[in-house]
Amino acid sequence: MSTTTREQALLGARDLGITFPGRRGAPRARAVDGVNLDIGKGEIVALVGESGCGKTTLARSLLGLVPPTEGRITFAGEPLSYSSRALRAYRKRAQLVLQDPSGSLNPRHTVYDAVAEGLRIHRTPGDERTAVARALSLAGLRPPERFFLRYPHELSGGQRQRVVIAGALALEPELIVADEPVASLDASVRGEILALLLRLREELGLSALVVTHDLGLAWNIADRVAVMYLGRIVETGPVEEVLTRPRHPYTQALLSVLPEAPGEAVVLSGEPPDPTNIPGGCRFHARCHILASGEAERAGVADACRTKDMPVLGGHEAGVACHWATAREEAATGREEVATGREGDTSREEGASHDAGTSRTRDTSRTDDGAQGGDVASATGG
Numbered sequence: 494m495s496t497t498t499r500e501q502a503l504l505g506a507r508d509l510g511i512t513f514p515g516r517r518g519a520p521r522a523r524a525v526d527g528v529n530l531d532i533g534k535g536e537i538v539a540l541v542g543e544s545g546c547g548k549t550t551l552a553r554s555l556l557g558l559v560p561p562t563e564g565r566i567t568f569a570g571e572p573l574s575y576s577s578r579a580l581r582a583y584r585k586r587a588q589l590v591l592q593d594p595s596g597s598l599n600p601r602h603t604v605y606d607a608v609a610e611g612l613r614i615h616r617t618p619g620d621e622r623t624a625v626a627r628a629l630s631l632a633g634l635r636p637p638e639r640f641f642l643r644y645p646h647e648l649s650g651g652q653r654q655r656v657v658i659a660g661a662l663a664l665e666p667e668l669i670v671a672d673e674p675v676a677s678l679d680a681s682v683r684g685e686i687l688a689l690l691l692r693l694r695e696e697l698g699l700s701a702l703v704v705t706h707d708l709g710l711a712w713n714i715a716d717r718v719a720v721m722y723l724g725r726i727v728e729t730g731p732v733e734e735v736l737t738r739p740r741h742p743y744t745q746a747l748l749s750v751l752p753e754a755p756g757e758a759v760v761l762s763g764e765p766p767d768p769t770n771i772p773g774g775c776r777f778h779a780r781c782h783i784l785a786s787g788e789a790e791r792a793g794v795a796d797a798c799r800t801k802d803m804p805v806l807g808g809h810e811a812g813v814a815c816h817w818a819t820a821r822e823e824a825a826t827g828r829e830e831v832a833t834g835r836e837g838d839t840s841r842e843e844g845a846s847h848d849a850g851t852s853r854t855r856d857t858s859r860t861d862d863g864a865q866g867g868d869v870a871s872a873t874g875g
Contacts (some may be wrong), residue, residue, distance in 0.1 A: 502531035503569060503700050504555060504668055506810060510563030511547075511554055515769050522768040524550040525561070526724035529808035532668065537694060539702045539732065541747070542721035545765060552670050552720070554706045558591055585615050588661035592673035594653035598645040604629070605641040608660045615664060624663055625740070631697075632659035633689055644735035651682035658689065668700045675710065687714050708747055712736050720744050723765050723776045730811030740813040740822075742783045774799045775816060783817050792820045
């Protein structure tokens with residue numbers, strides 16, 4: 494699995510904010526509110542959260558489709574420019590794979606035309622037929638010539654999704670952004686598409702941002718996961734760490750409803766707050782089962798949960814934006830330090846006792862030697 498540092502990031506977002514005008518004079522809606530995110534070369538990052546949390550808006554902004562209101566986006570270390578020429582060049586290197594292949598494929602275009610469309614838009618040099626055949630082969634449609642003249646309605650759902658992926662691969666991108674890439678597919682086909690994405694990462698060194706509400710998908714495909722709630726990333730880290738030891742109550746709630754999850758499911762009350770009126774304090778506090786159960790009160794952070802905002806998480810290091818989780822970890826660290834101190838005191842006491850015992854042994858030995866010498870002398874003299 495890949496690990497990312499800021500220097501290695503292929504795609505990076507810093508303090509990204511995106512707002513939209515409110516309806517009929519209402520306040521502006523903050524769809525994305527202070528997001529830091531990095532995707533390394535050859536790395537797959539899953540962006541997860543409920544519908545409406547801002548993950549699709551964030552993904553579209555990372556592709557240059559929605560200019561940010563605040564912050565900046567970098568690709569290969571360079572700030573993203575929004576001129577027409579710069580965006581055209583960028584979109585050749587970063588491609589979008591949409592959720593619904595039926596909606597993204599023109600029913601009047603053959604498979605060949607669908608895959609060749611990007612090549613024609615970007616006026617890519619070289620033999621078009623060879624490039625289309627290569628892309629279809631990479632996407633698992635073999636022999637590719639057998640699919641050239643087919644129309645979308647003649648394909649299965651999995652084959653249509655492979656055509657969409659082939660259209661992205663035709664331009665030989667460095668990054669793909671896949672928005673719910675298997676949400677519309679049968680369970681039997683989902684695994685095939687996920688295996689395809691993993692194979693493309695291994696064979697081509699392709700990076701990917703996978704946008705999903707499905708934590709099972711994130712577990713199967715991602716190196717890292719970022720959990721988003723109401724426009725902000727609330728927990729991020731290696732996928733095994735986040736999904737087996739979730740720290741944020743929101744992540745815990747999302748995981749608890751999976752069929753294989755142990756214990757009772759955590760049912761979140763109500764709907765996420767309106768992004769035109771984000772509450773003070775932790776933005777999850779109105780729905781938080783930890784706060785409602787009194788656990789936050791016992792940890793001494795209930796007031797902070799309601800009134801104090803959490804710092805924005807970094808783009809590449811593991812982190813959690815939760816007062817309760819932070820308090821628990823600080824308390825655990827304190828207990829470990831106390832335990833370590835006690836062990837040190839015990840070791841010093843044992844060492845002192847051992848030294849004293851050794852000293853007494855040496856003294857006794859000297860006394861015994863003296864007595865034995867006298868006895869021998871006495872016997873000899875006798």
